[in-house]
Amino acid sequence: MKTNHILLIFVTVVVLAAVIYTLTSAEDPETYIEKIEAERERQYKFIRYNIESPLTEEQKRDFKELTFYPIDPTYKVKARLIPNEEKKVREVPLTDGSKERYIEHSFAEFELGGQTNRLLLLQAIDETDMRNFFLAFADETSGRETYGGGRYINARQDGKTSITIDFNLAYNPYCAYNPDYACPIPPRENILKIPIEAGEKNYK
Template identity: 80%
Template sequence: MKTSQILLIVVALVVLAAVAYTFTATESPEDYIEKIEKERERQFKFIRFNIESPLTEEQKRNFTKLTFFDIDPQYKVKARVIPIENKKVREIPLTDGSKQRYIEHAYAEFELEGKTNKLLLLQAMDEADKRNFFLAFADATSAGETYGGGRYLNVRQDGKNSITIDFNLAYNPYCAYNPDFACPIPPKENILDIPILAGEKNYK
């Protein structure tokens, strides 16, 4: 084989490797941290300035920051989606005693803190995109470092049988800031006995 042919083969392999990397490489740790920080900044600005913020005008005047755990990539987990075959409508209690209806869609099963955990994925009755889910959960930090009524995540199915749950994006319900708001209470299936040291801390 001629030297020129060998060189062409090597170049072709390098190009293929570069293409494969482009399609398979995950974001760098720096990019990931920057993305979470931008989302946290967006949350702060919404709570501080938006007309739909749960804060009263008096609260806004004294509001300077939201408090979060340090960003920890181990709390971004890939979960297995276990469909619920006979999907039912579930009435989730709210903090004011009323109820809100959701569809029990599936369970998300994942490994964290050395054990297998499972959370119920709920879907709003009027959700147009069937890959979007509402996840309300409580954990061993609830009523301590985090809000006693639990925290929320908006998650989106990103694989045929998988979904990414990033607890670094966990946020407080409106009633954590203002008791005049009614918020869904995490279902019993979503009360974890492990601490989730990620996401938003309690509002004080």
């Protein structure tokens, strides 16, 4: 067998192996739903029972459930990571009028709702893992079906130039349950012009 034929067969095998790996390593839809449901159950137990819950003891006695949108995989998006050349420190306003300092790290750019969207990824000043980001956002559901002060996502970089943002994991800040808490307000860059019908709904 000629060398170029051997090389062609080798390349073909490698490509097929890569395709098979990609297909088999993708998260199974049922597994994905189970993962989101498990996280929601964890959230419920924390809010209901944990000593650090934002609920008062009286609220806990009457608390029955958290409300969420149905799990929708289309709201799990792969975003392009666009680093800020100058990672400035921003003083983010809190709901009580005070401020908290974060680093303006990157922008996450993605397609959703028939348009290109961009969100600012903030990083805590004392964050030790440079792949972890804090994402506070508001959208067209804010103040109606979801908390008017916006929602949060804990995002983690999973590629050299990409990050996955799963809006099914969007959760309410503590001040949505108890106004005595001070919570970061989403920056103006993170007010989306589309409805994000995923994640946690407003607490009643």
